Amino acid sequence: MGPISAVEKFLGILALLSMLVGSYVGLVVVPADAAQGNVQRLMYVHVPAAWLAFLAFFVVFVMSVLYLIQRDERWDRVAASSAEIGVVFTVVTLLLGMMWGKPTWGVFWTWDPRLTTTAILLAIYVGYGALRSFAEDGEKRARWSAIVGVIGFANVPIVYMSVTWWRTLHQPPSSPRSVAPDILWTLMLNLAAFTIVYIYLMVRRIRFARLEGELEKRMAYNA
Amino acid sequence: MSLLYRAWAIVWKDLLIEARTKQSFNAMVFFAALVLFIFSFALGPDTELLQQVAGGLLWVGIAFTGLLSLSRTYQNEETSGGLEGLRAYPGDPRAIYLGKLLGNIVLLLLVEAVLIPAAGILFQANLWPHALGLAAVSVLGTIGFSLVGTFYSALTVNLRAREVMLPLLLFPALVPVLLGAVNATTLILEGDLMGEAVVWLRVLGAFDIIFFVICIWIFPIALEE
Amino acid sequence: MRKWSVIGVVYVVALILLWVYTGRVGMENRGFVFAGYGLTWGALLWYAFRLESRERTTARAVESFEVAGAGD
Numbered sequence: 001m002g003p004i005s006a007v008e009k010f011l012g013i014l015a016l017l018s019m020l021v022g023s024y025v026g027l028v029v030v031p032a033d034a035a036q037g038n039v040q041r042l043m044y045v046h047v048p049a050a051w052l053a054f055l056a057f058f059v060v061f062v063m064s065v066l067y068l069i070q071r072d073e074r075w076d077r078v079a080a081s082s083a084e085i086g087v088v089f090t091v092v093t094l095l096l097g098m099m100w101g102k103p104t105w106g107v108f109w110t111w112d113p114r115l116t117t118t119a120i121l122l123a124i125y126v127g128y129g130a131l132r133s134f135a136e137d138g139e140k141r142a143r144w145s146a147i148v149g150v151i152g153f154a155n156v157p158i159v160y161m162s163v164t165w166w167r168t169l170h171q172p173p174s175s176p177r178s179v180a181p182d183i184l185w186t187l188m189l190n191l192a193a194f195t196i197v198y199i200y201l202m203v204r205r206i207r208f209a210r211l212e213g214e215l216e217k218r219m220a221y222n223a
Numbered sequence: 224m225s226l227l228y229r230a231w232a233i234v235w236k237d238l239l240i241e242a243r244t245k246q247s248f249n250a251m252v253f254f255a256a257l258v259l260f261i262f263s264f265a266l267g268p269d270t271e272l273l274q275q276v277a278g279g280l281l282w283v284g285i286a287f288t289g290l291l292s293l294s295r296t297y298q299n300e301e302t303s304g305g306l307e308g309l310r311a312y313p314g315d316p317r318a319i320y321l322g323k324l325l326g327n328i329v330l331l332l333l334v335e336a337v338l339i340p341a342a343g344i345l346f347q348a349n350l351w352p353h354a355l356g357l358a359a360v361s362v363l364g365t366i367g368f369s370l371v372g373t374f375y376s377a378l379t380v381n382l383r384a385r386e387v388m389l390p391l392l393l394f395p396a397l398v399p400v401l402l403g404a405v406n407a408t409t410l411i412l413e414g415d416l417m418g419e420a421v422v423w424l425r426v427l428g429a430f431d432i433i434f435f436v437i438c439i440w441i442f443p444i445a446l447e448e
Numbered sequence: 449m450r451k452w453s454v455i456g457v458v459y460v461v462a463l464i465l466l467w468v469y470t471g472r473v474g475m476e477n478r479g480f481v482f483a484g485y486g487l488t489w490g491a492l493l494w495y496a497f498r499l500e501s502r503e504r505t506t507a508r509a510v511e512s513f514e515v516a517g518a519g520d
Contacts (some may be wrong), residue, residue: 012496023489026485037477038476041481042484046484049479050354075488083497092488096487097294099483099487106350123391124396126391127395130391131382134384134388135382143447144378150441151371151374151441152395154433155398158426158429158430159399162398162403162426163398165426166406205499206504211507214510215509222513
């Protein structure tokens with residue numbers, strides 16, 4: 001597999017630097033929100049983490065479909081990598097949601113549709129990971145997790161709609177505030193940073209998946 | 224239509240075995256009653272509270288009971304030679320899914336026919352005026368539960384630690400069904416003055432249709448050797 | 449491995465700086481903002497570190513098989 005390439009190293013440094021700039025702008029440069037105060041700064045990490053979590057799981061879905069059609073183990077490796085990284089982003093999203101929720105709503109958890117759907121998403125992909133760890137045969141593991149990856153993701157819009165109905169049938173929908181340009185571009189900046197982090201982690205994780213596959217082959221051969 | 228014929232053959236066989244041995248039905252009814260009892264004890268004697276949460280308790284009971292029967296979906300085949308026999312079954316494997324699905328639905332509905340009146344007695348709720356609505360929720364919810372359950376049951380049957388994997392995979396997927404069933408039941412029991420229960424019945428219906436299509440489409444891949 | 453020790457130290461220093469900064473500007477709810485950003489960075493750095501460790505371990509295992517299984 002060879003040593004880490006220069007491109008990978010560059011990506012890693014880029015990820016680190018962009019995250020630093022993003023956090024610095026979010027914490028120091030951009031002014032505090034007029035209504036929510038400084039707690040609103042958490043949005044600059046919470047929202048990108050959430051978006052990347054969903055992107056990661058969408059990638060799992062696409063790769064799962066591709067695997068079921070083509071049965072190429074490369075798709076399976078990308079799917080597994082994206083699922084693992086997606087779980088990390090999802091946990092971060094939920095924790096940040098709690099950090100934001102406690103000072104603004106007064107509680108660590110509410111049954112807000114997006115938070116609830118995110119928690120269920122976490123459960124689905126933890127199940128995905130557990131399934132992979134219990135399946136020993138490489139082909140079966142790839143096939144079964146691809147199925148779970150497809151069904152799990154297909155369920156997400158339905159879950160989201162159900163939870164939204166559940167929470168809003170007796171509550172008026174909240175009116176969206178228009179977003180100040182300062183907030184918007186800080187958000188975009190951090191979103192870009194998080195995306196680079198995702199790409200970098202994916203590159204490294206897929207490399208690791210290839211190594212694991214190689215190890216499995218050699219162990220089977222020598223068994 | 225030979226697909227339906229073969230599916231029917233599977234349903235008939237399983238239900239016949241069940242009718243003769245009553246192994247699943249008795250265990251499920253007993254377990255469901257136990258669950259309801261324990262909930263009642265845990266929540267205390269306050270009748271009003273129990274009536275408020277009756278919908279939720281009922282469906283938690285149904286979910287756990289259904290889980291019990293799901294893990295045995297393929298047990299008849301397992302004990303007599305494994306899924307190999309099932310895979311060797313000629314023709315479209317989807318017939319197997321359909322057959323097992325129908326079997327699970329029928330069994331669970333039969334258990335609910337006992338359970339729901341029992342819940343009515345335990346929680347002191349008068350169910351008769353709402354019988355039609357409750358029946359609708361019951362059918363749609365049970366179909367949704369069985370659709371995903373029968374599918375994941377096939378997926379996990381060969382897995383180590385499948386007693387853990389089945390609920391772990393199943394329950395996140397069942398969230399829309401549980402939400403729909405619990406909310407519809409609660410609204411119906413309260414009289415549903417604003418006709419909101421219909422929204423939830425539609426959610427259940429949409430879920431059922433979507434997942435019927437997905438599961439029956441993917442099932443052959445799940446059953447592959 | 450030394451790289452990660454350095455990163456760890458830098459991370460802790462940055463946390464301290466952040467805490468001091470939020471105190472200096474009199475940020476309200478500084479605990480939550482601090483915890484949020486600290487957790488985010490911590491989680492991502494920790495995951496990257498674990499990824500590299502796993503990679504190293506597996507690469508070594510693959511090599512050991514290469515040597516052992518050669519000439520089969």
